[in-house]
Each structure stands twice: as C-alpha cells, then as structure tokens.
Amino acid sequence: MSEVSDIQKIVTSGACIGCGLCTGVSDDITMVRTSSGLERPKAARAPDMADINHACPALHIEGLSDGEASAPFHPVWGHLDHNFIGWAGDPAIRHQGSTGGVLSALAKFMLDTGKVDFILDVAPAPNAPARTTYRITESWSDAGGSRYGPAAPLAGLPEAEARAKRGQRFAFIGKPCDVSAIRLLAQKQVWLKDALAYRLTIMCGGASEFSKTADLLANWGVAEDELAEFRYRGYGNPGPTTATLKSGETLQTTYQALWEDETAWAIQHRCKICADAIGMAADIVSFDVWPDANPVGEDDGFNGVITRTPKGTALVDEALATGALIHNRDIGPDDLESFQPHQSRKRRVVWARLAGQRAAGCIAPKTSNLGVKALAQETDWHVLMTQAKGTRDRLKAGRGTEEAP
Numbered sequence: 001m002s003e004v005s006d007i008q009k010i011v012t013s014g015a016c017i018g019c020g021l022c023t024g025v026s027d028d029i030t031m032v033r034t035s036s037g038l039e040r041p042k043a044a045r046a047p048d049m050a051d052i053n054h055a056c057p058a059l060h061i062e063g064l065s066d067g068e069a070s071a072p073f074h075p076v077w078g079h080l081d082h083n084f085i086g087w088a089g090d091p092a093i094r095h096q097g098s099t100g101g102v103l104s105a106l107a108k109f110m111l112d113t114g115k116v117d118f119i120l121d122v123a124p125a126p127n128a129p130a131r132t133t134y135r136i137t138e139s140w141s142d143a144g145g146s147r148y149g150p151a152a153p154l155a156g157l158p159e160a161e162a163r164a165k166r167g168q169r170f171a172f173i174g175k176p177c178d179v180s181a182i183r184l185l186a187q188k189q190v191w192l193k194d195a196l197a198y199r200l201t202i203m204c205g206g207a208s209e210f211s212k213t214a215d216l217l218a219n220w221g222v223a224e225d226e227l228a229e230f231r232y233r234g235y236g237n238p239g240p241t242t243a244t245l246k247s248g249e250t251l252q253t254t255y256q257a258l259w260e261d262e263t264a265w266a267i268q269h270r271c272k273i274c275a276d277a278i279g280m281a282a283d284i285v286s287f288d289v290w291p292d293a294n295p296v297g298e299d300d301g302f303n304g305v306i307t308r309t310p311k312g313t314a315l316v317d318e319a320l321a322t323g324a325l326i327h328n329r330d331i332g333p334d335d336l337e338s339f340q341p342h343q344s345r346k347r348r349v350v351w352a353r354l355a356g357q358r359a360a361g362c363i364a365p366k367t368s369n370l371g372v373k374a375l376a377q378e379t380d381w382h383v384l385m386t387q388a389k390g391t392r393d394r395l396k397a398g399r400g401t402e403e404a405p
Contacts, residue, residue, distance in 0.1 A: 019181055025052065063180075063280030083306050083330060109315075116197050146234070179281050180281040237299050238256075241254070362401065
C-alpha cells in the first residue's frame with residue numbers, strides 16, 4: 001500500500017479527490033477551497049497519518065471481499081446479486097430525484113422504518129446553493145439530487161461519531177471513492193464499524209471542478225450570491241438545470257445542453273485514474289440506464305440497481321415488498337455494457353493509467369479486490385502502453401498535478 005507522511009504530497013501528485021476523510025479523522029487538517037474551486041486538505045501541523053494511510057482513496061481503493069459479498073464476482077462489474085431497473089414507489093420522489101429517485105427512496109425507507117437514525121450524504125450548501133456540502137439528516141424531505149462539483153462528504157464524520165456515541169446508527173451515500181474510504185476506515189475505528197449500517201453509491205462519471213458551473217452562471221450573467229436555489233437535474237428525467245434567484249427569477253437549460261461539450265467539465269485528475277467508479281465497496285449501487293449513456297428527451301425516470309451484499313439485498317427486497325421501490329425488469333452484464341459503456345472501457349485500461357501515474361513519480365492508489373490487473377491482461381498491449389504513456393506525459397507536463405493549498 002502507498003504510505004505518505006505529508007498530506008500535501010497527496011494533493012500535489014494530483015491524487016486527492018477532496019473527499020474530506022483526512023479532516024474527518026484529524027483535528028490538525030481542515031478542508032480549504034483552492035483558487036480553482038476544489039476542496040483540498042491543509043494541515044496546520046503534522047497529523048497522525050495511520051488511518052489516512054489505510055483509508056484515503058488517493059492511497060488505497062478496495063472492493064468487497066468474496067466473504068462480504070452475496071454473489072460471485074463478475075470480472076468487469078464486480079459482485080452482482082439482485083440487479084434490475086426500477087424507480088421510487090412514491091411518484092413525487094421519482095419526479096424530484098435524479099432519474100428514478102432510487103437512492104432517495106431508500107434513504108427515506110431506512111429512516112421511516114428505523115433501520116438507521118440518520119443519513120450522511122451531500123446537498124447544496126445552505127448559503128451557496130451551487131456549491132456542495134455534507135449533510136446529516138434524520139428525516140427525508142428533499143433529495144440532494146446529483147451534484148456536479150467538489151464535495152467533501154467525509155468531513156461530516158466527527159458529527160456522525162458524536163451521534164454514534166449516543167447510540168445512533170447511520171447510512172452513508174457518496175461517490176464510490178468515498179464509499180471505499182469509509183469502508184476501510186471502519187476497519188480501523190470501532191465506533192464506525194458499529195454505527196455504519198449501510199453504504200450506498202452511484203456509478204460515477206467523475207467529479208468535476210466548479211468551472212463548468214461558474215461558466216454557466218457567467219453566461220446567464222448571474223453572480224453566486226444572487227442564487228436562492230440551484231439544481232443540476234431532477235424534477236423530470238433527466239430534468240432541467242435550474243437556477244432560482246433571490247429575486248424570484250428562474251433560469252433554465254436542458255441537461256443535454258449542459259453536457260453538450262463534456263470537455264468543458266474539467267473532470268478532476270484523480271477521476272481519470274479511478275479504479276472503482278462502479279461502487280465495488282458498496283452494499284447498493286444506483287445508476288443511469290440510458291442506452292449508450294445518453295438521455296433522449298424526458299421520461300418518467302428509471303434507475304439501474306445492483307445489490308452486492310446480503311444486507312444490501314435484504315434492504316432492497318424489503319423496499320420492493322413494501323412498495324418503496326418498484327421493480328421493472330431484471331438486468332445482467334450485457335445490459336450494463338449498454339447503459340454504462342464508458343465504465344467498461346475505463347476499467348480495462350485503468351491499471352495502465354495507474355502505472356503511468358507512478359512512472360511520473362506521483363502517488364497512485366493501491367488497488368485490492370477490483371480485478372483491474374486481470375482486465376488489463378486481457379487488453380491489447382499497445383492500448384495499455386498508450387494509456388500509461390499518456391498519463392505519465394500529462395503529469396510530467398504539469399497537467400494533473402496541483403499546487404499545495
């Protein structure tokens with residue numbers, strides 16, 4: 001496993017995703033916003049790095065072991081147990097949530113049935129709704145929705161720990177890298193092992209910088225402090241991107257227009273070397289099911305769902321039995337290739353990208369239980385060399401590395 005003694009080395013290597021794990025476990029570290037709008041750690045003094053070295057997704061990404069999982073391991077898609085297309089049983093949740101509202105429906109179901117006392121996830125920042133912050137909630141009234149931009153959900157761990165000391169249990173909803181981090185941290189911190197009931201995630205297309213949102217607001221002639229609310233999608237599938245101003249004025253664009261030029265999203269470098277964007281450490285994964293990953297117009301909203309563990313399967317099955325979720329049809333690996341082709345392509349070459357990261361002298365995460373080396377061994381050697389060299393050369397040219405905050 002990669003180990004470091006200086007938190008800033010993780011940042012300058014372009015390996016940090018800004019998840020907030022380090023500030024969640026150390027009082028010596030705070031998250032600060034960089035000039036490009038990223039969330040990055042800054043240490044006031046040398047922190048204890050033991051738990052960070054074990055769980056930080058810049059250093060270690062680990063999927064479920066076969067003993068934790070409830071189904072065999074598929075070489076591309078990981079452990080697949082109950083896999084289907086579905087949506088929230090409550091029409092309002094389905095309409096408001098991203099695509100079919102499955103994660104929102106499960107969050108509400110867990111709270112309503114007392115399976116957990118609170119949810120730790122992300123939501124619009126109260127005084128800056130285009131930005132994202134962690135959220136702890138005991139009653140589900142509104143979905144946070146998709147958030148495209150920097151977020152540090154694990155900065156909420158100290159508040160979660162304080163609640164855990166009062167006997168409360170919780171579910172965590174975050175990106176796959178966040179889920180890997182919290183699972184690994186639970187191996188080291190007893191309170192977290194006891195209090196963390198469920199891990200839920202998405203299939204992730206990458207965490208963008210804030211620049212695309214800033215450009216959209218600039219094109220509209222809107223300053224951030226004029227915003228009362230900002231939603232990237234939802235209220236339809238995929239639904240519009242909507243800015244509601246304090247003046248009451250509403251501005252909108254379509255999801256398709258927002259994503260028309262994907263190069264403008266400036267995905268963070270860590271996402272380009274991500275060995276797990278499909279939630280291989282989660283109990284439950286929810287994802288978009290548009291053919292070839294592209295929405296065509298608007299519809300009522302559908303999610304793909306994968307359960308990976310016995311407790312994840314039991315939770316989903318109970319939600320289906322009570323009507324909190326609706327089952328449409330079962331799906332398999334061929335469907336996943338159709339819905340998420342970019343994930344399959346990336347998993348086949350990411351081992352080479354990680355090699356290129358190391359060849360540039362930068363930190364790269366160790367991977368466990370993800371199968372990426374085996375996939376690389378089935379991939380054309382020339383493709384792997386191109387991917388490794390491209391990653392190395394970009395870093396050597398300063399594209400991907402960062403200044404310390």
